[in-house]
Amino acid sequence: MITLSDQPKLAYAFVAREAALMxxxxxxxxxxxxxxxxxxLSVAYIGLAAPAITGSEVAPSTVSRFVLYLxxxxxxxxxxxxxxxxxxxxxxxERWEGTIEYTFMAPVPRLTHLLGMAAATIVRASVVxxxxxxxxxxxxxxxxxxxxxxxxxLFLGVGTLAFIGLGIASAVFPLLWTExxxxxxxxxxxxxxxxxxxxxxxxxxxGWAQALSVISPATYVIEGLRGALIDGADPLSLWPLVWPALxxxxxxxxxxxxxxxxxxxxxxxxxxxxxxx
Amino acid sequence: MTLDLDLQATRDGTVSRRGESLALVARGVCKSFRGAxxxxxxxxxxxSVRRGEIYGLLGANGSGKSTLIRMFxxxxxxxxxxxxxxxxxxxxxxxxxxxxxxxxxxEASFFKKLSAMENLVYAGRLYGQSGPDADAxxxxxxxxxxxxxxxxxxxxxxxxxxxxxxxxxxxxFLTSPMxxxxxxxxxxxxxxxxxxxxxxxRDLRDGHDATILLTTHDLxxxxxxxxxxxxxxxxxxxAEGSGEQLRARFGGNDLESVFMTITGRRIEEAANExxxxxxx
Ligand SMILES: Nc1ncnc2c1ncn2[C@@H]1O[C@H](COP(=O)(O)OP(=O)(O)OP(=O)(O)O)[C@@H](O)[C@H]1O
Ligand SMILES: [Mg+2]
Numbered sequence: 001m002i003t004l005s006d007q008p009k010l011a012y013a014f015v016a017r018e019a020a021l022m023x024x025x026x027x028x029x030x031x032x033x034x035x036x037x038x039x040x041l042s043v044a045y046i047g048l049a050a051p052a053i054t055g056s057e058v059a060p061s062t063v064s065r066f067v068l069y070l071x072x073x074x075x076x077x078x079x080x081x082x083x084x085x086x087x088x089x090x091x092x093x094e095r096w097e098g099t100i101e102y103t104f105m106a107p108v109p110r111l112t113h114l115l116g117m118a119a120a121t122i123v124r125a126s127v128v129x130x131x132x133x134x135x136x137x138x139x140x141x142x143x144x145x146x147x148x149x150x151x152x153x154l155f156l157g158v159g160t161l162a163f164i165g166l167g168i169a170s171a172v173f174p175l176l177w178t179e180x181x182x183x184x185x186x187x188x189x190x191x192x193x194x195x196x197x198x199x200x201x202x203x204x205x206x207g208w209a210q211a212l213s214v215i216s217p218a219t220y221v222i223e224g225l226r227g228a229l230i231d232g233a234d235p236l237s238l239w240p241l242v243w244p245a246l247x248x249x250x251x252x253x254x255x256x257x258x259x260x261x262x263x264x265x266x267x268x269x270x271x272x273x274x275x276x277x
Numbered sequence: 278m279t280l281d282l283d284l285q286a287t288r289d290g291t292v293s294r295r296g297e298s299l300a301l302v303a304r305g306v307c308k309s310f311r312g313a314x315x316x317x318x319x320x321x322x323x324x325s326v327r328r329g330e331i332y333g334l335l336g337a338n339g340s341g342k343s344t345l346i347r348m349f350x351x352x353x354x355x356x357x358x359x360x361x362x363x364x365x366x367x368x369x370x371x372x373x374x375x376x377x378x379x380x381x382x383x384e385a386s387f388f389k390k391l392s393a394m395e396n397l398v399y400a401g402r403l404y405g406q407s408g409p410d411a412d413a414x415x416x417x418x419x420x421x422x423x424x425x426x427x428x429x430x431x432x433x434x435x436x437x438x439x440x441x442x443x444x445x446x447x448x449x450f451l452t453s454p455m456x457x458x459x460x461x462x463x464x465x466x467x468x469x470x471x472x473x474x475x476x477x478x479r480d481l482r483d484g485h486d487a488t489i490l491l492t493t494h495d496l497x498x499x500x501x502x503x504x505x506x507x508x509x510x511x512x513x514x515x516a517e518g519s520g521e522q523l524r525a526r527f528g529g530n531d532l533e534s535v536f537m538t539i540t541g542r543r544i545e546e547a548a549n550e551x552x553x554x555x556x557x
Pocket of ligand 1 (some may be wrong): 144270271310316317336337338339340341342343344345401
């Protein structure tokens with residue numbers, strides 16, 4: 001019997017655990033922040049160098065817009081990527097720590113477990129990406145004076161939902177293939193990066209990639225974030241970008257969960273939960 | 278058959294024919310692992326453990342002890358057969374079973390960089406306890422097991438293997454399981470720690486209404502702790518009874534010679550079967 005009112009408390013176990021892990025592995029968190037900042041900076045400099053690279057005059061306002069275009073892409077991708085990775089790694093990480101059997105033996109419904117991990121991840125991804133944004137702003141002028149914050153938060157929220165679903169669905173791979181499963185999850189992430197127009201408009205992509213971009217939630221989220229942060233578009237005018245991403249989230253979370261529960265059962269039937277190989 | 282007749286469970290698997298309540302009932306449980314070569318790890322095992330009993334499982338390496346324990350703790354699904362914990366079917370009623378059990382494995386299995394207390398509080402929360410409750414209880418249990426208050430907030434990978442094993446036992450005990458599954462709980466501990474853990478296990482049963490199933494390679498430990506002992510050999514339960522009964526039946530002075538007789542004879546039988554098969 002599952003008591004609904006107990007679930008937030010159970011989910012909190014994972015948030016508290018992840019917070020404790022972040023404290024103990026703080027040096028690693030610092031490494032990720034530095035890494036993220038450096039990556040974002042190198043991408044932003046591409047924008048600043050637009051006149052030098054193309055060899056032609058580019059108006060300063062255009063350069064500044066280009067830089068913001070790239071920055072929104074890289075930092076939003078950092079955030080969504082962290083959400084995806086943390087959830088896709090739920091199996092692999094606990095296998096590595098050696099705790100997987102204890103977490104899976106506990107009387108916690110799988111949905112509660114995964115939502116708890118998702119909540120922890122949102123906290124972590126927010127801290128890391130906001131810090132990265134401020135660190136980048138130390139080096140490069142970031143002009144957010146036109147930004148519509150409500151729209152931006154809306155898209156981050158919708159994107160988070162969709163990426164939680166994608167992450168849960170990808171966490172299935174390590175349950176099925178103990179050795180190569182995690183790499184498969186990373187391949188999913190890489191393909192999403194390629195087709196979603198993170199650093200360029202999807203119009204430059206070949207036809208097959210454009211077809212994939214239509215089903216990638218990141219396509220809508222990143223475009224929406226650009227609209228919000230660069231052009232200050234309000235939530236209502238961005239609705240055509242909101243609903244497709246929302247739809248992916250609404251579909252992928254239940255499908256991902258169902259796949260996860262089935263894969264967990266398969267792992268318990270074949271002895272793959274803990275063993276590698 | 279080696280099963281005590283009076284312990285055969287009635288249909289719903291909650292009481293024996295004598296009317297004792299049963300903590301664990303397994304009937305015809307099988308488990309094979311498919312790979313390059315299929316391994317039959319557990320082969321048609323039936324056993325019952327009474328509430329409040331300490332049941333010891335003996336068996337050589339690879340005889341299927343851990344596999345059996347994993348099936349009892351919902352971590353592996355049996356290919357066939359049925360397992361009930363206090364009457365709950367382990368597959369159909371998984372969540373209810375999970376609330377009643379806990380397990381200690383040979384490997385300590387912790388978040389290595391978290392402290393003993395952080396690991397225990399996490400475990401307590403998973404079983405519905407509040408953080409402060411789990412913290413207070415955890416500290417008490419660790420103290421009881423001889424882990425000094427000065428060590429409980431250190432990262433676990435700084436503690437010795439024996440101390441980690443005690444923390445693992447504390448983690449299981451923290452959730453007040455009705456059925457405690459101990460897979461080689463004292464392997465790798467020095468004599469003193471071994472005794473402490475053994476005393477703790479006994480006290481647990483006597484003072485806390487816990488039923489305990491434990492595996493061990495230490496025959497002395499089995500004799501000392503277990504009310505009944507089952508011997509697993511190549512996945513089959515080949516003998517069962519109190520230490521005394523086993524000695525009487527297999528004619529040895531101690532459990533070691535009983536164990537050798539049982540497993541040795543089986544090895545000879547298998548060798549004979551193999552030669553017969555080869556000459557046929
Ligand atoms: N997850 C698994 N995948 C494949 N084979 C497995 C798995 N778990 C156990 N086995 C195999 O099943 C058999 C029984 O293993 P098990 O771990 O149950 O033995 P054990 O009695 O606990 O041995 P030990 O005393 O060494 O702990 C062994 O041949 C082992 O290799
Ligand atoms: Mg074992």
